[in-house]
Amino acid sequence: MAAHTPTHSEEAALSLTMAVVASSPGPLLLLDGDLNIVAASASFSDAFDLDLAEAPGRPLSSLGAGEWNRPQLRALLKATASGAAKIEAFEMDLERPGRDVRRLVVHAQRLVYLDMENLRLLMAVTDLTxxxxxxxxxxxxxxxxxxxxxxxxxxxxxxxxxxxxxxxxxxxxxxxxxxxxxxxxxxxxxxxxxxxxxxxxxxxxGPVQLLTYFTNLCDSIAASMIADPGQLSLSVTGAGGVVDPRTSVSLGLIVTELVINALKHAFPDDRGGKIVVDCEFRGANWTLSVADDGVGMPNNPAHIRMGLGSSIVQALAAQLEATVDVAPARPGTRVSIIHTAIALVADRDDAVGGAAAALGQPAA
Known part of the structure; x- marks a missing residue:
């Protein structure tokens, strides 16, 4: 079969490619099917301190002191040349005598010039060191x-x-x-x-798992303040949640204040009972409560005094943009810290309008 003679179009395409490669601001090599250098950019020479004036026609593996003679790189380039693969991001260490190791990422793809038999590979190199x-x-x-x-x-x-x-x-x-x-x-x-x-x-x-966090905290409080665990118990329930450390500190201080308040006031005269800390988090909506089965709140609201602990809880809840709810637990008292995320009416109207438009219907 007669050898293929390149057409003027093929020669023009190759010449244009070589010109683009030579002037590229990034390190580029144009290789033939045997991985010999066809053209190289000046930036490739500058980046790796190589004299590429006589590089055309030489194998890639012969560059420098042989640092480009890497079996894995050669195999990937051969596979790319055959069309069996494409090098998207091959990482390699370029080791040169007397110089620091450079971490490189190689990208290569096959170029096709009309019906040209002699294929070409374009190889780009990025230095990530x-x-x-x-x-x-x-x-x-x-x-x-x-x-x-x-x-x-x-x-x-x-x-x-x-x-x-x-x-x-x-x-x-x-x-x-x-x-x-x-x-x-x-x-x-x-x-x-x-x-x-x-x-x-x-x-x-990192993120704080509240169920474990509250359990450990309550164990510490119980060890220092409950003389007889058989008479008075302190436990943690609920699904819990995950929060950042800063939020966990505020929640931990709230639990501490509410538990201490229950221990001080809910069980007078060595009365027995239990205190339960419950936390339920569903995304931005969450509830943290501390309930006891003690004597409960005074029947006369005038007898309820706002102590230091209550002031601390109110302040911490305000920082968390939450509300404090105090209610009878029958028996005892339940204090709940509630955070509810409610969509604005304007946001809801926009969402309804957008959904109606998508369905081709007028908004309500």
């Missing part, structure tokens, strides 16, 4: 920050425990029952905040 180094630096900095944050939280928790010990010692020394009560309240709150910080240090800076 500096980008990957920046990513590693960011990851290292993030890990260091997380370690530092955990260390700070551990130190804060230890300092709070020291403060709590001092408060407890002062409570034992004082002769005033009222002062002793205030000091013990302060001790319990400081111990609870210390428990929160310690748990956050253990969970790191």
């Amino acid at each position: 500096d980008t990957r180094a920046d990513e590693r630096l960011k990851d290292d900095a993030l890990r260091q920050n997380l370690v530092l944050l955990q260390e700070v939280r551990h130190r804060v928790a230890n300092s709070l425990q020291i403060i709590a010990s001092v408060l407890l010692q002062n409570a034992k020394r004082t002769r005033s029952d009222e002062t002793r009560s205030h000091l013990k309240d302060a001790h319990h709150r400081v111990m609870s905040v210390a428990a929160l910080e310690r748990q956050l240090a253990e969970t790191g800076n």
Whole structure:
């Protein structure tokens, strides 16, 4: 069979391709079917410090000190030339004597010139070394920050425990029952905040599983404030949810205040009973409640006083854009923190109008 003679159109297409490759701002090589270099961009020469003046006609594997002679790269290029594959993003390390290793990404595709028998491959190379180094630096900095944050939280928790010990010692020394009560309240709150910080240090800076978080917190409160677990119990129920650490701190402080308030007021005269913390999260809608089966609220609303704990709960709920609901539990009392996400009327009208338009019907 007679050899194929390139037409003027084929020659023009090849010449244009070679011109585009030579002037490309990115590292490019034009290869033939045997992986010999047809043309190379000046940027390829600059990027890899190669003299490509005599490169045309030479095998790709002969470039430099042989660093491009990679069996896997050659196999992928051969497969691309045959049409059996296409190199989308082949990563390789370019190792050259006396130089730093470069991390490269190679892309190659087969070019077709009309009925031309001599196929061509266009090979583009991207150097990701500096980008990957920046990513590693960011990851290292993030890990260091997380370690530092955990260390700070551990130190804060230890300092709070020291403060709590001092408060407890002062409570034992004082002769005033009222002062002793205030000091013990302060001790319990400081111990609870210390428990929160310690748990956050253990969970790191990622999402917090509330069911586990509240269970551990309530175990800490029960251990320090409930003398007889057989008489008075503290438990956690519900499906829970996942929140960020900052939100978990606010929710943890709310639980702490409500549980301490129930322990102080719901079970006078060594009365037995139970306290249940329940959390149910459904996306942006959630309810956190603390219920007891104690003596309940006074019948006369005038006898209900807003103490420090109640003020703290109200303030924390406001920060979370939630409402506080206090209701009889029959027996006992239930305090619920409720967050409800309601779509605006304007958003609803837009949604209805959009849906009606999609159906070809007038909006209601």
